[in-house]
Amino acid sequence: MLxxxxxxxxxxxxxxxxxxxxxxxxxxxQYSYDAFYCVVDLHALAEEINxxxxxxxxxxTALTLLAVGLDPSKCTLxxxxxxxAHAEMSWLxxxxxxxxxxxxxxxxxxxxxxxxxxxxxLYTYPVLMASDILLYQAQRVPVGHDQKQHLELTRxxxxxxxxxxxxxxxxxxxxVPKVGARVMDLQDPTAKMxxxxxxxxxxxxxxxxxxxxxxxxxxxxxxxNSDVIYxxxxxxxxxxxxxxxxxATDSKPEDLAPKYQNYGSLKLDTSKAVIEMLDxxxxxxxxxxxxxxxVHRIIAAGAQKAAESANATLERAKEAMGLLS
Numbered sequence: 001m002l003x004x005x006x007x008x009x010x011x012x013x014x015x016x017x018x019x020x021x022x023x024x025x026x027x028x029x030q031y032s033y034d035a036f037y038c039v040v041d042l043h044a045l046a047e048e049i050n051x052x053x054x055x056x057x058x059x060x061t062a063l064t065l066l067a068v069g070l071d072p073s074k075c076t077l078x079x080x081x082x083x084x085a086h087a088e089m090s091w092l093x094x095x096x097x098x099x100x101x102x103x104x105x106x107x108x109x110x111x112x113x114x115x116x117x118x119x120x121x122l123y124t125y126p127v128l129m130a131s132d133i134l135l136y137q138a139q140r141v142p143v144g145h146d147q148k149q150h151l152e153l154t155r156x157x158x159x160x161x162x163x164x165x166x167x168x169x170x171x172x173x174x175x176v177p178k179v180g181a182r183v184m185d186l187q188d189p190t191a192k193m194x195x196x197x198x199x200x201x202x203x204x205x206x207x208x209x210x211x212x213x214x215x216x217x218x219x220x221x222x223x224x225n226s227d228v229i230y231x232x233x234x235x236x237x238x239x240x241x242x243x244x245x246x247x248a249t250d251s252k253p254e255d256l257a258p259k260y261q262n263y264g265s266l267k268l269d270t271s272k273a274v275i276e277m278l279d280x281x282x283x284x285x286x287x288x289x290x291x292x293x294x295v296h297r298i299i300a301a302g303a304q305k306a307a308e309s310a311n312a313t314l315e316r317a318k319e320a321m322g323l324l325s
Contacts, residue, residue, distance in 0.1 A: 001032075001033055002033050002034065003034045003036065003136055003140070003170075004033040004034070004139075004140040004141070005035075005037070005132065005140075006026060006036075006141065006142045007038040007039065007080065008022070008040065008061060009039075009040050009043050010039050010040075010054065010057040010060070011044050011047070011057065012196075013057075013060070013207065014064045014206045014207070015193055015194075015195060015205050016183055016193060016203075016204040016205075016206065016274070017192065019068060019206050019281075020183050020247050022142065022144075023068045023069075024068070025142060026068075026070060026075075026142075027070060029142070030071060030074040031074060033140065035074070036076045036136050036138070036306060036309075037065065037078075038079065038083075038132065039078075039079050040080045041054060041080050042081050042086060042087065043128060044057075046119055046122040058079060062079065062295065062299055063285050063288050063289065064207065064281070065077060066284070066288055067282075067288060068206070068281055072301065076306050077299070078299060078302035079299055079302075079303060080132065082306075083303055083306050086132060087128075089134070089135055089313075089314050090124070090127055092131075092314075092321060093131055093134070093157055093161070094124060094127050095321075096164075097126075097127050097157050101153055101156065102123055102124065102126060102127070102153075105149060106149060107125075107126075107146065107149070107150070108122060108125070126150045126153050129150050129154065130153060133154050134154065134157075134169045134172070135309070135310040136306070137169070137170040137309075137313060138170065140173060141154075141172045141174055142176070143174050143175070143176060144176070145176065148174055148176070151174040155171055158172070159171060166320050168320050169313075184236065184240045184243075185197060185199075185203065186202040186203070186204070186217065186219075186240070187201055187202035187220070187221055188202060188221070189237045189240040190236050201216055201219065203216075204274065206281055208278075210279070213271060213274060214271045214275065217241070217244075217267050217270050217274065220241060221237045222263050223235050223236075223238055226262060226263065227261075228258075228266055230242050230257040238263065239253065241263075242254075244273075244274060245266070245273055247277075248277040
């Protein structure tokens with residue numbers, strides 16, 4: 001089976017964009033690939049985050065991943081920092097990557113813009129990401145459009161390493177999954193729904209209370225027109241609602257549009273469908289929280305399995321670079 005690897009940062013509560021844009025595809029892939037999924041808590045340290053908040057969000061993210069359908073008997077689910085090889089490999093690859101390459105990363109430029117102090121970890125973030133991928137010899141890496149540049153850097157580092165030190169790493173291929181919806185911000189439908197948004201009223205969280213979801217969708221920005229038409233470019237607000245309704249009901253948004261004469265009924269049906277889609281996940285998290293010992297056992301077992309694969313690759317890389325065994 002081909003290996004697939006993906007990860008998520010525990011830097012905020014998981015939202016509808018995470019679920020529809022990534023997690024649903026992860027659940028499907030676990031049945032077709034040798035799948036490794038990790039909560040990348042080391043990446044979260046690249047920016048300011050309270051230690052207690054990080055611990056809480058890491059566990060909550062793991063709970064959410066289990067609740068959406070990741071099956072520990074079908075995939076390897078683990079916490080990044082529980083496998084020390086990630087940090088060690090990151091240093092080895094930092095000695096292969098170049099200063100110029102990292103300086104060209106657009107995400108670093110965006111996140112560091114206007115800041116007086118920037119952590120070195122934010123600059124070297126892509127090297128740690130390369131380590132995450134290359135440790136598991138992953139052939140397939142699902143990425144969003146904003147991460148494609150980092151995946152290209154990973155490929156460049158792997159090829160440079162192999163050419164200089166011998167064939168150690170598999171060259172990964174980026175895979176941009178088909179998203180079930182253009183999950184845009186409810187208050188700014190021209191922007192992607194994001195954990196980093198300053199306005200939480202535009203974000204629907206996976207574990208959010210149903211009444212809150214209903215309120216947010218009711219107040220979602222639409223358009224000055226009153227007719228319901230699916231046209232993402234000229235009518236982003238109403239199109240966003242149609243996308244969400246389509247994703248929740250497994251329907252095409254363009255087929256749903258003619259069924260509605262006004263925004264009120266569309267918003268009502270969208271909120272009902274989204275709440276119904278997320279209800280089983282919320283309930284599953286509540287069930288998991290009743291037995292956190294079992295959750296920690298799953299995470300520990302995942303880390304042990306991940307370490308077996310990661311350590312084998314790390315040893316090959318160290319030997320290739322001339323480190324004494």
